[in-house]
Amino acid sequence: MERGTETETNGRRSAFRRVVETAFELVYPRTCWICDERIVGAETTGGAGRVGVGGGSSGFRVPLSALVCDECRRAASVPARTFCRRCGRVAVRETARGDDALCRFCLRKTGASNFAFDEVRPMHFYRGTTRALVLQLKRTTDPTLAEIAARLYFESRRRALTAFRPDAVVPVPMNWRRRFLRSVNSPDFLASALARELGVPCWAKTVRRVRATPPQSSVDWAARRENVAGAFALSGGKKDAPIERLKGKRILLVDDAFTSGATANEIAALLKEDGGVEAVCVATLARAGLGKGRRL
Numbered sequence: 553m554e555r556g557t558e559t560e561t562n563g564r565r566s567a568f569r570r571v572v573e574t575a576f577e578l579v580y581p582r583t584c585w586i587c588d589e590r591i592v593g594a595e596t597t598g599g600a601g602r603v604g605v606g607g608g609s610s611g612f613r614v615p616l617s618a619l620v621c622d623e624c625r626r627a628a629s630v631p632a633r634t635f636c637r638r639c640g641r642v643a644v645r646e647t648a649r650g651d652d653a654l655c656r657f658c659l660r661k662t663g664a665s666n667f668a669f670d671e672v673r674p675m676h677f678y679r680g681t682t683r684a685l686v687l688q689l690k691r692t693t694d695p696t697l698a699e700i701a702a703r704l705y706f707e708s709r710r711r712a713l714t715a716f717r718p719d720a721v722v723p724v725p726m727n728w729r730r731r732f733l734r735s736v737n738s739p740d741f742l743a744s745a746l747a748r749e750l751g752v753p754c755w756a757k758t759v760r761r762v763r764a765t766p767p768q769s770s771v772d773w774a775a776r777r778e779n780v781a782g783a784f785a786l787s788g789g790k791k792d793a794p795i796e797r798l799k800g801k802r803i804l805l806v807d808d809a810f811t812s813g814a815t816a817n818e819i820a821a822l823l824k825e826d827g828g829v830e831a832v833c834v835a836t837l838a839r840a841g842l843g844k845g846r847r848l
């Protein structure tokens with residue numbers, strides 16, 4: 553492309569961008585996507601409004617600071633070293649250096665930490681802002697929030713995710729009954745947004761549910777494990793999801809929340825045993841099930 557044409561295109565693009573931004577500012581209130589409070593000092597100029605994430609053909613990406621208020625941004629994540637990298641429990645402080653912290657169970661190699669996945673990387677505990685975010689994701693009909701959640705997650709877990717070197721991102725499939733009730737499949741949207749951040753493909757149809765599982769009402773590990781046993785299978789035979797491509801790959805498995813790890817464990821075992829996957833890292837927004845009386 554000639555230089556003149558390029559400048560002209562850029563000029564047209566920025567004029568277009570200004571029109572779009574002005575339209576956003578007129579139509580939407582500039583508020584935080586998580587708490588609905590007004591954002592002070594957003595990087596985009598003027599107006600009041602909840603703005604979209606941007607991207608697409610214009611290449612314009614609204615900065616996170618214009619989408620989520622500083623308070624929510626801080627409250628949505630804790631350092632990676634807070635969680636045991638093997639099971640997601642609270643890590644022992646002495647091991648909490650870098651991203652390789654371990655809990656007392658994994659240090660002693662006891663407890664139900666013998667997961668089929670290799671790592672789990674929660675962004676926060678299932679409480680406060682993160683709980684609000686997960687619940688909103690389950691209710692919303694707008695994929696924008698999943699895009700924002702993925703960017704928040706990537707912002708706080710970039711180092712651990714990059715160190716894992718995933719070849720592809722795979723979402724945990726939703727129960728069809730839940731999918732029927734929801735308009736947005738949050739693990740799917742989170743997975744594709746994370747794949748974009750990491751620059752790797754998202755293999756959305758890799759795992760499917762072969763039977764509906766009752767809601768995980770028990771906090772008991774054995775009961776939860778039994779509940780999901782045999783509930784999943786790898787999609788095969790379809791042009792868009794060949795099983796062969798999994799062989800020897802490193803997979804980032806995405807779910808919105810992680811409670812006992814039974815679901816992630818079942819899918820990781822399937823990916824490794826039937827798909828020949830080399831390693832699985834579980835990416836999740838919230839680590840639930842660590843409250844009183846909720847030992848795994």
Ligand SMILES: [Zn+2]
Nearest residue numbers: 584587621624
């Ligand atoms: Zn907020």
Ligand SMILES: [Zn+2]
Nearest residue numbers: 636639655658
């Ligand atoms: Zn652990």
